[in-house]
Amino acid sequence: MIPEIGHFALIIALLVALVQGSVPIIGAATGNVAWMAFARPAARVQFLLVLIATGCLAWAFASMDYSVLYVASNSNSKLPLQYRIAALWGGHEGSLLLWAFILSIWTVAVTFFSRHLPDAMRARILGVMGLVSVGFLLFMLTVSNPFERLLPAAVDGRDLNPLLQDPGMVFHPPMLYMGYVGFSVAFAFAIAALLGGELDAAWARWSRPWTTLAWLFLTVGIMGGSNWAYYELGWGGWWFWDAVENASFMPWLAGTALIHSLAVTEKRGSFKAWTVLLAICAFSLSLLGTFLVRSGVLTSVHAFATDPQRGLFILVFLVVVIGGSLALFAWRAPSVGRGGTFAVLSRESLLLANNVLLVVAAASVLLGTLYPLFLDALGMGKISVGPPYFDAVFAPLMAPAVFLMAVGPLARWKKAELPDLARRLRWAFAVSLVTALLLPLLLGHWTPMIGLGLFLAFWVFAASIQTLRERLPANGQPVLPRVRGVPRAWWGMWLAHVGIGVFILGVTVVKGYETEAAVRMHPGDISHLSGYDFTFDGVAEVQGPNYVATEGHLRVSHNGQPVATLNPQKRLYTVQNMPMTEAGIAASLSGDLYASMGESLDQGEWSIRLYRKPMVDWIWGGCALMALGGLLALSDRRYRVTRRRRIEGEELP
Amino acid sequence: MILLCVLTFAAMADEARPLAANPVTEVQVRRLSEELRCLVCQNQTLADSSAPLAEDLRNEIREMAAKNMSDQEIIDYLVARYGDFVRYRPPLKSSTVLLWLGPFALLAAAGVGLVVFLRRRQGQVADDPLTAEQARQVAELLNKES
Numbered sequence A: 001m002i003p004e005i006g007h008f009a010l011i012i013a014l015l016v017a018l019v020q021g022s023v024p025i026i027g028a029a030t031g032n033v034a035w036m037a038f039a040r041p042a043a044r045v046q047f048l049l050v051l052i053a054t055g056c057l058a059w060a061f062a063s064m065d066y067s068v069l070y071v072a073s074n075s076n077s078k079l080p081l082q083y084r085i086a087a088l089w090g091g092h093e094g095s096l097l098l099w100a101f102i103l104s105i106w107t108v109a110v111t112f113f114s115r116h117l118p119d120a121m122r123a124r125i126l127g128v129m130g131l132v133s134v135g136f137l138l139f140m141l142t143v144s145n146p147f148e149r150l151l152p153a154a155v156d157g158r159d160l161n162p163l164l165q166d167p168g169m170v171f172h173p174p175m176l177y178m179g180y181v182g183f184s185v186a187f188a189f190a191i192a193a194l195l196g197g198e199l200d201a202a203w204a205r206w207s208r209p210w211t212t213l214a215w216l217f218l219t220v221g222i223m224g225g226s227n228w229a230y231y232e233l234g235w236g237g238w239w240f241w242d243a244v245e246n247a248s249f250m251p252w253l254a255g256t257a258l259i260h261s262l263a264v265t266e267k268r269g270s271f272k273a274w275t276v277l278l279a280i281c282a283f284s285l286s287l288l289g290t291f292l293v294r295s296g297v298l299t300s301v302h303a304f305a306t307d308p309q310r311g312l313f314i315l316v317f318l319v320v321v322i323g324g325s326l327a328l329f330a331w332r333a334p335s336v337g338r339g340g341t342f343a344v345l346s347r348e349s350l351l352l353a354n355n356v357l358l359v360v361a362a363a364s365v366l367l368g369t370l371y372p373l374f375l376d377a378l379g380m381g382k383i384s385v386g387p388p389y390f391d392a393v394f395a396p397l398m399a400p401a402v403f404l405m406a407v408g409p410l411a412r413w414k415k416a417e418l419p420d421l422a423r424r425l426r427w428a429f430a431v432s433l434v435t436a437l438l439l440p441l442l443l444g445h446w447t448p449m450i451g452l453g454l455f456l457a458f459w460v461f462a463a464s465i466q467t468l469r470e471r472l473p474a475n476g477q478p479v480l481p482r483v484r485g486v487p488r489a490w491w492g493m494w495l496a497h498v499g500i501g502v503f504i505l506g507v508t509v510v511k512g513y514e515t516e517a518a519v520r521m522h523p524g525d526i527s528h529l530s531g532y533d534f535t536f537d538g539v540a541e542v543q544g545p546n547y548v549a550t551e552g553h554l555r556v557s558h559n560g561q562p563v564a565t566l567n568p569q570k571r572l573y574t575v576q577n578m579p580m581t582e583a584g585i586a587a588s589l590s591g592d593l594y595a596s597m598g599e600s601l602d603q604g605e606w607s608i609r610l611y612r613k614p615m616v617d618w619i620w621g622g623c624a625l626m627a628l629g630g631l632l633a634l635s636d637r638r639y640r641v642t643r644r645r646r647i648e649g650e651e652l653p
Numbered sequence B: 001m002i003l004l005c006v007l008t009f010a011a012m013a014d015e016a017r018p019l020a021a022n023p024v025t026e027v028q029v030r031r032l033s034e035e036l037r038c039l040v041c042q043n044q045t046l047a048d049s050s051a052p053l054a055e056d057l058r059n060e061i062r063e064m065a066a067k068n069m070s071d072q073e074i075i076d077y078l079v080a081r082y083g084d085f086v087r088y089r090p091p092l093k094s095s096t097v098l099l100w101l102g103p104f105a106l107l108a109a110a111g112v113g114l115v116v117f118l119r120r121r122q123g124q125v126a127d128d129p130l131t132a133e134q135a136r137q138v139a140e141l142l143n144k145e146s
Helices: A002-030 A038-061 A069-074 A083-087 A092-112 A119-143 A166-198 A201-232 A242-269 A272-295 A302-307 A308-335 A345-376 A385-408 A418-442 A448-471 A479-485 A486-513 A617-634 A637-649 B002-012 B023-031 B052-066 B071-082 B094-127 B129-145
Strands: A514-520 A527-528 A532-543 A546-556 A561-566 A567-574 A578-582 A585-586 A591-600 A606-614
Touching: A002 A166, A002 A591, A002 A606, A038 A069, A038 A083, A038 A092, A038 A119, A038 B052, A069 A092, A083 A166, A083 A546, A092 A166, A092 A272, A119 A166, A119 A308, A119 A345, A119 A527, A166 A201, A166 A242, A166 A272, A166 A308, A166 B023, A166 B129, A201 A242, A201 A272, A201 A578, A242 A272, A242 A345, A242 A448, A272 A308, A345 B094, A385 A418, A385 A448, A385 A486, A385 B094, A448 A479, A448 A486, A486 A617, A514 A527, A527 A606, A532 A591, A532 A606, A532 B052, A546 A591, A546 A606, A561 A585, A561 A591, B023 B052, B023 B071, B052 B071
Parallel strands: none
Antiparallel strands: A514 A606, A527 A532, A532 A546, A546 A561, A546 A567, A567 A578, A585 A591, A591 A606
């Protein structure tokens, strides 16, 4: 009964979304205020309906209703409750429902925080979001229904993929989707502005906080996923250039470009058309990413053919959304004014150059991800595009981007002078160059990639210090008021940029100086790695809720001092009879000690992989700083001021 | 008996032996297996995979490495057997020209486009110096407004 309620709620939600996607937009076009006013209530009702549907599916999972096909395929009675709920987004149908649900959350948030917008603008924004929702709801109801019944019901479920049974599964997908779907708000703002022909600085100001928030979620989501892979997959990698990762990385790159372009549009009125195009791109890449990951096309192009309706729907939907918005762009963009003027060298031009690099990088990732699919589909052979390709292509694109990123905040708006910039950044350049040349000698060995990485990291740090010095000149006042005098948005920018430096430093050091040993250990054996002594104390059996594990015990000491114990596990999930590794990690800022269990060899001997990963946590630390920067920017006074004004304004008669 | 105990203890507190018989060839095996695909996995390098078939293939590479075959010879052998699919670094040939040159061609095109755009814009700045002032005023008004 409850699954039918969910199904029914989805059908009604589709009808409401159709109203939300048409009536307000027509109203805005014809100036009909009553029709425009439909947008807000429709969006809220739709939210409630999708909430009911999601709740019903969650209920089916929690109450182990194996007469629902999707529940039976993705859950099991032995699965702990938190994973039973998280299994909701463990498969294709449920993740689409999560998508639609999160879209309705963003939409309802827009209804609450858009009172200062003109009626027509708000109607169009909510209308566009309603249209996107129509696509997803229609997709679920026609070819991908999560509430489909299985009769007769299964005795027990087939279980959630053991790889996904991890706390990461509870947080990572919702975070990532909050990011993906959040770009739909920027997209809706852009389309609404194109429809209304009101591409002005106010439009940029309104869509900025939404875009920053979506970018923030996406950053945290990607960071969480990378960290999850690091401890779960058992060999300590943190990024694999897997198509699934690329699917989230492309919108991130486009979103990063969008944030910066929006800043110029708001402050200087320039790049309006470019900003709109980026908003369309960021959301299109999000859509593409969702479907790439969820359509099965990645495993094999032929997975598409096994379920042609689904594939066809996806293609048509993508063509309608992307093609439609690009056509609208082509039609409307030429009428956009050009805004503030600027010189060939200025903060504007530097930001634009960085934008171009980010977009080219995103396009390259797209090319590398889709190329094997196209070749295969065209019958031109099967190839693999993997980390060696992406490393070779990505580094030369990102190195200049990072270099320019550090210069940008120091350049003046409108017109900057190269000699002046060079004079201010002289010392920063010298410091980073010397560090890049000498620090590796101290750490052990030097390679061009280590040199480049260290140079960029310290270039970012040194240039950030210079930026800070100029922003907070020593004028005899105490530090704290001076720090407070600078807007939080500026601090957000500064912190996010420093985060990039921290990230690069972590990547460079761990790639350059990581050590590992693959050893066979009897209980009592000692292995030495980078000055650390790993003593193996044997294994013990551990019984989990739905798995049995062999847990290895390793004591680690450094110069005779005990520093850590590592307990890597080798689990066997009993339902699918699938082995999984769970690494034993002792994390610290200077580096991680990492152990993972291999196979049981003869006579109590085990093969064990040991790693020392210096500064690996700086990778995620850098991402966390970027996210924190986004948070600071969002808490900036000007957004709060607008809200307070709005409230004050409403109190007036 | 005591001797036996001591011997056993000594055997127990042993230095762990490396998994690989030959650490020198192991470096080569490692380097190669990071560039090669585990053919039965979803999307994993040979180095990362724990699938039995990946293990077999690593052993095969190990044997070839022990025979002093170079990286290129080993890759050629594997490509002859499994096709380009086994390589994560696609070879440069007619069907992959776009893949390898695409990003850099795009970068060059974008760079040229950017320079042309900036120069053309600057030309227009000189034509109409008033616009800059107006734009500034507009920005100021906007800032005051909120």
